[in-house]
Amino acid sequence: MLRQVAEGVLVHESEFVQSNAVVVHGRAGVLLIDPGVQGHEMACLANDLSDSGQTVVAGFSTHPDWDHLLWHAQLGAAPRYGTARCAATVRDQLSDPGAKARIAAHLLETEIAGQVPLDLLGLIIGLPAETTQLPWDGPGVRIIEHQAHAPGHAALFIEERGVLVAGDMLSDVLIPMLDLNGTADPIEDYLSALRLLEGVAGDVDVVVPGHGSVGGADEVHARIERDRAYVLALRDGRALSDPRVGPSAKPGWEWVSDVHNGQLQRLAQRSERDGAPR
Ligand SMILES: [Zn+2]
Numbered sequence: 001m002l003r004q005v006a007e008g009v010l011v012h013e014s015e016f017v018q019s020n021a022v023v024v025h026g027r028a029g030v031l032l033i034d035p036g037v038q039g040h041e042m043a044c045l046a047n048d049l050s051d052s053g054q055t056v057v058a059g060f061s062t063h064p065d066w067d068h069l070l071w072h073a074q075l076g077a078a079p080r081y082g083t084a085r086c087a088a089t090v091r092d093q094l095s096d097p098g099a100k101a102r103i104a105a106h107l108l109e110t111e112i113a114g115q116v117p118l119d120l121l122g123l124i125i126g127l128p129a130e131t132t133q134l135p136w137d138g139p140g141v142r143i144i145e146h147q148a149h150a151p152g153h154a155a156l157f158i159e160e161r162g163v164l165v166a167g168d169m170l171s172d173v174l175i176p177m178l179d180l181n182g183t184a185d186p187i188e189d190y191l192s193a194l195r196l197l198e199g200v201a202g203d204v205d206v207v208v209p210g211h212g213s214v215g216g217a218d219e220v221h222a223r224i225e226r227d228r229a230y231v232l233a234l235r236d237g238r239a240l241s242d243p244r245v246g247p248s249a250k251p252g253w254e255w256v257s258d259v260h261n262g263q264l265q266r267l268a269q270r271s272e273r274d275g276a277p278r
Pocket of ligand 1: 067168210211
């Protein structure tokens, strides 16, 4: 079911880790950001759109993680964009013939095994590097690219509507998940991404995270601060007090504590490998 969060901006929430697909009304059709996860949910979204006489004229994936790269045949053949770096990362992932099988195997351990169509996964067109406006016929969509969480991650700011689509940041339930694979300084990458989002926060009325609840204007700064406090605690090895971790986690989100512990462990390994600061 589509829920309006601002004029001409609607959200379709998945049962799977509260994933949010975002629909933005344009002049000739809609822009669809991070379409969703399960096949039946994307088909439901496609039906909702066609029932209201809308077609998808453009797609966008905020970052190169499988749950943001899916598509359903019923959504049509619109161009699907991502940043140049996002598209290059996906191309790289998919050049490994075992990539989709590995995602499918990972899904077998979840409650949505067999429910995720992977055939159209990752067919992303990379926008030229440094593109700051999404090319489409609708309200201006600013691309705020940064390197937190995943290579070529982008938040989208629909300025006229006051909506910030944050990708996998600024969630009320998920902690910042650092990109610990490729980058030299994942902590600083994350902090600088938060600064970029902070730069537009004053004009944001609605923040839509990739996973979690949609937040109002009063939530935007609070979420930025909470994410920053988390990352700084990781950096400085300080004890963490974050409502998303530990007994205060929302029911169903207790596993976030495991993600947190995993991050702590991998950061410790990294600093051991690189020579721990003294
Ligand atoms: Zn995600």
